[in-house]
Amino acid sequence: MIVGFEVREDLAKTVLTFTCHGQRGKARLGTIRTAHGEFETPVFMPVGTQATIKSVLPGDVWDTGSKIILSNAYHLYLRPGAEAVKAAGGLHKFMNWKGSTLTDSGGFQVMSLGANVKVTDEGARFRSHIDGREVFFTPEVSVKAQVDIGADIIMCFDQCVPYPVSKETAREAMVRTTEWAERAKSVPVPSSQALFGIVQGSVWTDLRKESALSLARLDFPGYAIGGLAVGEPKEEFYEIVRFTVDYLPEDKPRYLMGVGHPVDLIEGALCGVDMFDCVLPTRNARHGRVFTFGGGLNIRNQRFASDYGPLEEGCDCLSCREFSRAYIRHLMVAGETLASTLLTIHNLRFFQRLMERIRESILDGTAGRLRERLLEVYPFKET
Secondary structure (H helix, E strand, O other): OOEOOOOOOOHHHHHHHHEEEEOOOOEEEEEEEEOOEEEEEOOEEOOOOOOOOOOOOOOOOOOOOEEEEEEEEEHHHHHOOOHHHHHOHHHHHHHOOEEEEEEEHHHHHHHOHHHEEEEEEOOEEOOOOOOEEEEEOOOHHHHHHHHHHHOEEOOOOOOOOOOOOOOHHHHHHHHHHHHHHHHOOOOOOOOOEEEEEEOOOOOOOHHHHHHHHHHHOOOOEEEEEEEOOOOOOHHHHHHHHHHHOOOOOOOEEEEEEEOOHHHHHHHOOOOOOOOEEEEEHHHHOOOOEOOOOOOOEOOOOOHHHOOOOOOOOOOOOOHHHOOOEEEEEHHHHHHHOOOHHHHHHHHHHHHHHHHHHHHHHHHHOOHHHHHHHHHOOOOHOOO
């Protein structure tokens, strides 16, 4: 049955609060409140890397049921610059978004630079992919940039490692991430923002435990599990998530970074994760892939050329209410950008409807059946 427990609401003296309304096993239902509103958890956050969800207006995103979106400090720091966003009145005014926001710190992007970045205990040195200038990104620079950008939830700069990686390298990155988190805590953060720590340690449980416990002692308002979904086997991925959650404070939100496959979302929720983000719904939309509760569709297929029904029967999104599969296929084949807009709106609404079903399944005890159904229609080989 659903059981509740007492939670603190003075999280690290920020306006952010997390209230757990109850849980079943490890899975839990809650509400997070920020300076720009509140949302139910488990929650899915669409990714708007450069202060925009590609091809759609902010109001369209809001209408899909999305109440918090993610942008990236690394990209915004390089262009247009954190100072420019601050001068515009902060991220919310800059992009005309009325909901909550989160900025990632740039750790994953730095890892993606491969041999083109030099990481030391001091920070990461690389050249901008935009204009070639040398950039020295440190924990302090990352947090200060995110303070200027003005997101509600901001992240410590971490060192993410690829998979596979040696345990020695993973330990070095984990220890460095903890040291960087300590340095990040020295940067003044307004009470309107909440700084989260990021757990690292690759696929080694002892490293994950050490990282989680060390960060918990620093008393962040929330915690992220980073460095996963980078190529490790699914069962190993799930094992690490289940294990790590046990060492994070239960009265604070938990965020699994960069994860969005439908099965991953319910698996993560069953492990006790509260927040997720991924580019999957938006990136797939731009390539003509449609998410439905009956499985994925490729709208480019010829069979949709004379299909005048909605993308998904029963979906209440604008695209399904007002346009047909045949029309959207025509737009996609003709190279019209409206196709990306309509498919993005639908896919975002699908992910929010999925999260609604996940929350309902936790409440009524049917999450296991929902997981099996999602695995049936979204086998991992398709992603």
